[in-house]
Amino acid sequence: MVSKRIVLHFPQRLVNQPIVYKLVKEYDLQFNILKAYVTPQEEGLMVLELSGKKENFDKGIEYLESSGVKIQPLSQDVIRNEAKCTDCGVCVPICPTGALVVDPHTRKVHFYDNKCIACELCVKICPTRAMEVHF
Amino acid sequence: MKSIKEINEKIKKGQVVVVTAEEVIELVEKKGAKNAAQEVDVVTTGTFGPMCSSGAYFNIGHSKPRIKLGGGTCKLNDVPAYAGFAAVDIYLGVTAIPDDDPRNKVFPGEFKYGGGHVINEIVAGQDVRLEATAYGTDCYPRKKLETFINIKDLNEAVLFNIRNCYQNYNVAVNLSDKMIYTYMGALKPNLGNANYCSAGQLSPLLKDPYYKTIGIGTKIFLGGGIGFVAWHGTQHNPGVPRKSNGIPQAPAGTLAVIGDLKQMKPEWLVGTSMLGYGVSLTVGIGVPIPVLDEEIIKYAAAGDEEIYTQVVDYSANYPQCVPGSLGEVNYAQLKSGKIIVQGKAVATGNLSSYSKARQIAEELKSWIKKGDFVLTEAVAPLPGPESGYTFKLLKERPIV
Numbered sequence: 343m344v345s346k347r348i349v350l351h352f353p354q355r356l357v358n359q360p361i362v363y364k365l366v367k368e369y370d371l372q373f374n375i376l377k378a379y380v381t382p383q384e385e386g387l388m389v390l391e392l393s394g395k396k397e398n399f400d401k402g403i404e405y406l407e408s409s410g411v412k413i414q415p416l417s418q419d420v421i422r423n424e425a426k427c428t429d430c431g432v433c434v435p436i437c438p439t440g441a442l443v444v445d446p447h448t449r450k451v452h453f454y455d456n457k458c459i460a461c462e463l464c465v466k467i468c469p470t471r472a473m474e475v476h477f
Numbered sequence: 478m479k480s481i482k483e484i485n486e487k488i489k490k491g492q493v494v495v496v497t498a499e500e501v502i503e504l505v506e507k508k509g510a511k512n513a514a515q516e517v518d519v520v521t522t523g524t525f526g527p528m529c530s531s532g533a534y535f536n537i538g539h540s541k542p543r544i545k546l547g548g549g550t551c552k553l554n555d556v557p558a559y560a561g562f563a564a565v566d567i568y569l570g571v572t573a574i575p576d577d578d579p580r581n582k583v584f585p586g587e588f589k590y591g592g593g594h595v596i597n598e599i600v601a602g603q604d605v606r607l608e609a610t611a612y613g614t615d616c617y618p619r620k621k622l623e624t625f626i627n628i629k630d631l632n633e634a635v636l637f638n639i640r641n642c643y644q645n646y647n648v649a650v651n652l653s654d655k656m657i658y659t660y661m662g663a664l665k666p667n668l669g670n671a672n673y674c675s676a677g678q679l680s681p682l683l684k685d686p687y688y689k690t691i692g693i694g695t696k697i698f699l700g701g702g703i704g705f706v707a708w709h710g711t712q713h714n715p716g717v718p719r720k721s722n723g724i725p726q727a728p729a730g731t732l733a734v735i736g737d738l739k740q741m742k743p744e745w746l747v748g749t750s751m752l753g754y755g756v757s758l759t760v761g762i763g764v765p766i767p768v769l770d771e772e773i774i775k776y777a778a779a780g781d782e783e784i785y786t787q788v789v790d791y792s793a794n795y796p797q798c799v800p801g802s803l804g805e806v807n808y809a810q811l812k813s814g815k816i817i818v819q820g821k822a823v824a825t826g827n828l829s830s831y832s833k834a835r836q837i838a839e840e841l842k843s844w845i846k847k848g849d850f851v852l853t854e855a856v857a858p859l860p861g862p863e864s865g866y867t868f869k870l871l872k873e874r875p876i877v
Contacts, residue, residue, distance in 0.1 A: 428759060428833055429830045429831075429832045429833060430525075434824070435669075435671070435823075435826040436663060436826065467662060467663045469527060469751060470747055
């Protein structure tokens with residue numbers, strides 16, 4: 343079994359296609375939608391936790407890529423520069439997945455990168471620019 | 478009843494009892510104000526938030542041949558500094574940005590670098606590029622100057638902030654249906670988040686709400702060094718409504734502060750970029766409150782749940798100067814991570830670092846305990862609520 347969190351970017355032409363349905367039907371994969379954002383006339387974004395047999399998983403990913411879905415591995419490309427962070431916490435309500443949390447006792451901000459979906463909303467709103475994108 | 482003189486004697490003898498503005502809350506709860514006032518000599522406060530009306534002045538020393546920057550231009554790392562003084566005095570404001578910064582042309586602008594960042598680099602001991610032009614006179618013939626400067630070579634480097642340390646501040650929300658970018662941070666549409674900016678129960682002026690001890694001449698922790706309260710800050714507005722505990726329910730008093738930049742530290746003066754808004758400086762300030770009597774410790778012992786502020790819409794009401802509050806919340810609610818606005822649970826974020834405010838209060842406490850920091854008597858009080866001192870909007874008069 344393989345289970346991975348991935349970010350899918352759908353170009354506008356694929357927004358109406360039943361892509362995820364095919365992952366289930368043809369490749370026998372389980373999915374858990376962590377975040378989905380599709381607006382007509384715009385790109386769609388979906389963050390999935392995708393699980394299944396290794397062979398099926400790889401085939402599923404291949405199918406997604408061949409359909410034109412851009413796949414981005416989750417987190418790890420967003421890191422916090424500890425020396426720059428002042429622990430103010432203005433990023434906390436901006437983070438859509440709760441990856442940035444204020445500790446109720448220390449009032450310091452924790453960054454749980456396993457929860458990060460690399461939306462990068464925090465990167466530009468950080469007053470000291472402590473959240474950095476590394477590709 | 479204690480005097481500042483008596484407290485200073487205790488500091489010199491190493492017998493002073495100092496607690497932070499957080500610790501005093503529990504102490505008064507346990508022992509009562511009367512006993513706590515006898516036991517405790519000083520309460521230390523702290524705050525660490527973006528404070529835009531800040532800046533520093535420098536005397537760079539005379540060049541050979543001489544140049545008069547006054548009436549000319551001066552830039553530090555491309556950021557324009559004010560040169561309307563005598564020959565080699567300049568003032569750099571923290572919100573100044575390079576002429577070629579794209580600003581909000583591509584919205585929201587990033588505002589990556591400005592006066593706040595330059596001040597941070599100067600304090601850190603980094604070389605800064607100075608480029609100046611002048612018109613030339615008989616006594617100051619030079620017309621151009623390009624050189625690196627360093628804080629250690631400057632005659633004076635003085636932080637002089639004309640409005641810091643707001644006594645309370647609004648909670649900012651967005652009632653519109655699109656994202657807005659403000660000095661209170663990015664605000665998501667339809668009450669997507671609520672941003673506040675105060676250290677609450679650690680914040681200096683909230684713990685001395687009637688300015689009974691904090692006044693002109695009060696010695697403070699400023700940017701990791703020592704500073705003084707120079708005056709009341711601009712927009713000082715002590716007459717706003719207050720709760721029965723004396724604490725203002727909206728932005729009220731402010732401080733103008735001054736101190737030698739040469740002994741300050743870069744970690745307490747941090748360049749700050751607000752997306753779509755501009756550049757600022759996050760300033761660390763700590764003010765000691767001498768416990769002269771029971772009343773002073775009662776004020777200092779107010780906890781987050783007793784300190785209230787107003788929720789304000791920054792999509793229409795704030796920019797259009799429409800008065801009105803969407804509700805009142807306290808800092809305990811704000812710190813819980815969620816407040817209720819118009820029946821909706823809204824996630825909160827603070828622009829002011831509470832953990833750093835705590836660190837400042839602790840550091841000031843250790844300075845006083847070690848005998849390195851004695852208290853000063855205020856030489857004049859700040860205008861209080863009874864003074865009638867107030868904050869007015871601009872009355873525009875058309876120029877015909």
